[in-house]
Amino acid sequence: MIDLALAWPVAAAMTAGGLIGVERTYHGHPAGFRTHILVCMTSCVLMLAAMHQATWSFVGLPGQNLVIDPTRMSHGILTGIGFLCAGVIFREGFSVHGLTTAASLWTTSAIGMMFGVGMLDLALTAAGATLLVLAILRFLDARLPHVGVLDVTLRWSRPDAPCETTLRRLLSDNGLKALRIGHVMSPDGAVHEHHIKARGPVPLNVDGLVKQLAGREGLAGFSVMPRDD
Known part of the structure; x- marks a missing residue:
């Protein structure tokens, strides 16, 4: 039987990552729909695992259950996402490309972690704000003098x-x-x-x-x- 308390954060993270990824795919960026889904889902799954350490089968000492600080998992996730973001940034001539896509992956990872620790309101707010910046503010940016x-x-x-x-x-x-x-x-x-x-x-x-x-x-x-x- 699937534990709904674990299933719904994963589903919500996949949905949020997919919506952000659609915008990146539509505009032809290398890290798109599937990449953002995987980043958000993986971040969520790892944080869920860290938050539910009491259910782990690992026993360090007889009769004792070791539990570590779950924020250590978030540090590891952010370190890993840094390498992934570096992969979408490239230089061509004097110009640097891919910075916005790297930032969207970083944000997507943070959104997944928020779903994983149960901060639903913050996760939804961050997902909505990210879509606002990437999709809607693009039109405003095109009309600003620059x-x-x-x-x-x-x-x-x-x-x-x-x-x-x-x-x-x-x-x-x-x-x-x-x-x-x-x-x-x-x-x-x-x-x-x-x-x-x-x-x-x-x-x-x-x-x-x-x-x-x-x-x-x-x-x-x-x-x-x-x-x-």
Whole structure:
């Protein structure tokens, strides 16, 4: 017979994790529906096990039942979730991606622990607040005035590579400001690459920059990648 006192927190944690995961999956993030369910459910199960140590079959000494501080389990869970979160954060050029997904996994784990220790009100409040931040505030964030960032890679034949002043002027003509300019030279010295991190007011004038780069003499190739975490 299934103990409903143990079953309902697991079911509630799976539901909360699934709702958060749906939002991440819908927007194409690597840790999505199933990952968030597993994180929330596992956190809940481990905390349930820690809270119900009296039912464990382990006996340290005859006639005695050892019970440890259940908060030790939460410390272990948070340590483990840290490694999982690190796996969804990656760097591309000068940009770092996956921070929001890592934060959602961390929050989902905390929600699962709240279900596991029986703090239903706090768990439901946290789940609702997380969905509010990820799903609803996304639309508000899109309408707020803010600065966008993009990574630009330019590949030149070495004699045609312009100086940094020329590059900054090129970006400025399209409403962009160079934050960093990196230089990479091919082993044979024939190709000079510029790796640029630039920013400007949203919406970024990506089309204008691409058209200008497409007609640039001596430019062997380029990439323009707007940053979206």
